[in-house]
Amino acid sequence: MSLRDDYLDLRHRCLEPWARSLEAYLGDVLSSVDRIDRISVRAKGLERFLLKAEKANDGVQRYADPLADVQDQIAARVVVLYSSDIDEVRQVVLSYFRTIETRRIAPEHYSQFGYEGFHQVLLLPTDVRPLSAPRNTTKVFELQIKTVFQHAWSEAEHDLVYKAFAGELDDDRKRLVAFAAAQAWGADRAFDEALGTLTGRGPREQA
Amino acid sequence: MASPDLAITEIHAFLCQPQKRQPSAPRLIGHTLVAGSDTFNLIAEIFRKSDSECKIDVSLRPQPDGTQQNDFRDLLLAFARAGGVQAAEPLAYRLAQSTTHRSGQGLLFIVRAVEGGYYTLLLSRFPTNSAIRADLEANVLSVEYLKSVFVRSATSYKAALFQGRDATGDFWEAKVVDKQINLVANEASAYWVVDFLDADFRTTSAQGSRRLALAIRDASREASSDEKRELHNAAALAVNLNGQPISVDDFSDRFALSDSVRTLMRKHVSDDLRREIFIFNADEYGRYISFRSVELANGVTITAESAHFSEFVSYESVRRSDEGEVVRLSAEGVLKSDKLKRRAG
Numbered sequence: 001m002s003l004r005d006d007y008l009d010l011r012h013r014c015l016e017p018w019a020r021s022l023e024a025y026l027g028d029v030l031s032s033v034d035r036i037d038r039i040s041v042r043a044k045g046l047e048r049f050l051l052k053a054e055k056a057n058d059g060v061q062r063y064a065d066p067l068a069d070v071q072d073q074i075a076a077r078v079v080v081l082y083s084s085d086i087d088e089v090r091q092v093v094l095s096y097f098r099t100i101e102t103r104r105i106a107p108e109h110y111s112q113f114g115y116e117g118f119h120q121v122l123l124l125p126t127d128v129r130p131l132s133a134p135r136n137t138t139k140v141f142e143l144q145i146k147t148v149f150q151h152a153w154s155e156a157e158h159d160l161v162y163k164a165f166a167g168e169l170d171d172d173r174k175r176l177v178a179f180a181a182a183q184a185w186g187a188d189r190a191f192d193e194a195l196g197t198l199t200g201r202g203p204r205e206q207a
Numbered sequence: 208m209a210s211p212d213l214a215i216t217e218i219h220a221f222l223c224q225p226q227k228r229q230p231s232a233p234r235l236i237g238h239t240l241v242a243g244s245d246t247f248n249l250i251a252e253i254f255r256k257s258d259s260e261c262k263i264d265v266s267l268r269p270q271p272d273g274t275q276q277n278d279f280r281d282l283l284l285a286f287a288r289a290g291g292v293q294a295a296e297p298l299a300y301r302l303a304q305s306t307t308h309r310s311g312q313g314l315l316f317i318v319r320a321v322e323g324g325y326y327t328l329l330l331s332r333f334p335t336n337s338a339i340r341a342d343l344e345a346n347v348l349s350v351e352y353l354k355s356v357f358v359r360s361a362t363s364y365k366a367a368l369f370q371g372r373d374a375t376g377d378f379w380e381a382k383v384v385d386k387q388i389n390l391v392a393n394e395a396s397a398y399w400v401v402d403f404l405d406a407d408f409r410t411t412s413a414q415g416s417r418r419l420a421l422a423i424r425d426a427s428r429e430a431s432s433d434e435k436r437e438l439h440n441a442a443a444l445a446v447n448l449n450g451q452p453i454s455v456d457d458f459s460d461r462f463a464l465s466d467s468v469r470t471l472m473r474k475h476v477s478d479d480l481r482r483e484i485f486i487f488n489a490d491e492y493g494r495y496i497s498f499r500s501v502e503l504a505n506g507v508t509i510t511a512e513s514a515h516f517s518e519f520v521s522y523e524s525v526r527r528s529d530e531g532e533v534v535r536l537s538a539e540g541v542l543k544s545d546k547l548k549r550r551a552g
Contacts, residue, residue: 029417032494068374095413095491098266100379102273121275123266123379125414131479135325140376 006067007049014129014137015043019074021128022141026076029096033088035081037148041141044073071121072142079151082195083188086118086145093143097122100140113181115154118145149184156180213320213327215242218250219292221299221315223332225306227398235299237292240316253359253366254318254329261368261382263484264409265400279405280378287326288373290319298330305402311335313365314357325372332365332399333357365399380409408452408485415485418476419445419455420495424512426471434468439498439510449489455481501536509536 001009023041030036044052053066063069078089101121107114120143129139146154157177160169169177218240226232240247253260267277282301286294295317302315311334318329338356342349358364366384371377385399400406410418423445427438441462453461455476459469473481500510501522511519523535 029413065372065374068372068376071376096411096417097414098407098409098411099273100267100269100376101275102269120273123409126264126410126480126483127414127418130477135370136372138376139380 003053003066004046004050008046010067010134010137011043011046011049011073014133015073018124018128019043022074022076022124025125025128026078030078030089030092033085033092035085036089037079037081039076039078041074041076044070044075049073067136068138071138071140073138074124074141076141076143077151078143078145079148080145081148081191083147083192084195086147089145090118093120093122093145097125097143099123113178113185115157115181116146116150116185117154119143120145147188149187153181153184213322215251215254215318215320217290217319218247219295219299219317220246221296221302221317222312223299223303223306223315224312225308225310226303227305227307227402230304232303235296235303237296237299239292250316250318250331253316253331254320257329257331257366257368258382261366261384262482263383263385264380265367265383265404265406266380266409267378267404267406275375277379277405279403283328283369283378284373286317287319287328287378295319302330302332302403305398307398310363310398312355326370328369330367330369331359333359334363367399367404381406410483410485412486412488413491415454415483416488416491417495418480418483418485419453419458419487420492422455422472422476422481424496425475426468427512429474430468430471434465434471435510437465437468439500442496442498445487445492446489448487451487452484453487454484457484501534503534503536504530507536509538511538 019041023039026039026041030039049066049070052070053063055062080086080089097120099120099122102119104116104118106116121140122143124139124141129137157180160177220238220240221235223235224232240250267280270276279298279301282297286298288294298317299315302313306313313335314333316329316331316333318331320327334357336356336358338353338358340351340353342351364384368382369378369380381404383400383404408415423438423442427435427442430438441458441464444462445458448458448461455472458464459472464472496512498510498512499516500508501520502508509520519538519540521535521537523537525533525535527533
């Protein structure tokens with residue numbers, strides 16, 4: 001069987017049912033957290049998986065065994081209303097899941113604006129992935145925690161990069177997209193500070 | 208899991224002296240067992256039984272800054288890929304560096320098996336003990352004191368079983384034997400899981416406590432009156448287990464639940480999940496299950512889930528008396544059971 005066939009088979013038999021189960025599980029454990037806009041979990045689409053499987057760094061294939069190495073075959077996203085809510089979700093997630101990676105993705109320099117989000121790679125709980133699961137299936141999933149503004153920007157920007165539109169953005173258009181990211185950042189700060197005023201909490205730094 | 212027919216490629220032995228806080232301690236000398244020898248066959252038999260003996264699920268920890276990396280895992284993967292006593296030695300050295308004099312020296316066996324790119328690795332540590340050997344030959348009895356004997360049946364025997372591919376998502380979990388696991392908070396006994404493997408129980412405290420609470424709650428909804436009473440009593444006492452390692456099966460054993468109640472709980476929790484050990488957290492447990500029970504001085508008791516108590520039970524204050532508040536309780540619902548029982552005595 002080809003990688004395409006293998007992934008289609010695993011996706012149907014395992015990844016999709018586990019994604020549904022994980023979404024229900026996350027919904028339950030996060031039920032006490034206020035101001036969650038949405039929780040979604042999906043099994044990675046075939047074409048996106050194959051695109052990722054073919055990635056190379058300096059001519060060397062990045063994933064020697066894509067079915068084993070690609071860690072976002074199941075991806076979960078929790079979207080919150082305010083940036084200060086991210087930390088509360090993080091704490092609940094840390095208490096319910098075992099992590100193998102945690103990282104905050106943000107522009108490297110304070111003068112830059114672009115993608116922002118909180119990413120974790122977590123072990124699938126045995127309530128979702130049973131111990132009897134086929135041994136060539138993934139044992140982890142990726143979780144992203146974002147604000148509504150971060151999510152909106154990343155979704156719109158993602159389509160510009162990955163969809164098969166004609167051509168590529170020029171520098172001026174790229175700067176416009178970065179400007180939109182700055183506006184998303186500003187919106188998060190504005191709402192978070194307003195919330196802080198109402199709740200008596202001082203201005204907070206980014207998580 | 209470890210198949211009885213899985214081909215063992217090699218077994219190495221290392222004598223690990225306690226070397227904690229001795230970073231300049233010398234490297235260890237390993238010995239590769241000869242295939243077919245008595246010791247090889249003994250360890251191979253342990254390997255074949257390891258899946259059923261290693262019952263505690265653990266997961267390795269990433270770096271404190273969140274980087275996806277674990278020093279022990281790196282050593283294990285290096286050995287899995289390359290094999291050989293030279294690649295095995297760093298694992299033994301790490302064990303020595305994690306062991307204190309209180310735990311003493313141990314004999315570590317490292318077993319490697321490979322099948323189609325899928326590795327199975329067993330680390331098996333025999334603690335040291337002393338023994339007396341007696342021989343009767345030609346009517347002459349000789350006795351000999353053996354200073355360093357390594358015994359597997361001792362309570363301080365430890366093992367860890369790993370299975371997976373050479374892949375980023377594999378070898379983050381293991382199954383271990385640690386007969387001192389109930390003392391995991393004790394530094395001396397925690398060295399195997401906490402220091403050597405740099406790991407923790409795979410099921411988090413919150414995960415496991417939630418699982419237990421939901422199993423009790425869901426079983427209670429299908430239970431008879433007697434079964435409900437049994438479950439509610441056990442559920443209330445469970446809070447005393449806060450901070451202790453436990454599994455759903457352990458809970459049933461500790462409170463001597465009847466077969467019928469265990470059957471009800473089994474309907475809601477699979478065999479694998481019932482055996483997973485976690486540190487019980489009473490607060491988390493209480494989020495998912497709590498029963499409210501109101502008892503009157505005349506012996507009448509009404510019990511219901513806290514979340515639904517005020518919905519199902521009408522509670523009315525009638526008057527104050529010298530003995531206390533007089534209340535009227537009323538409940539309406541389909542009758543499930545009405546038993547006449549003699550009072551004791």
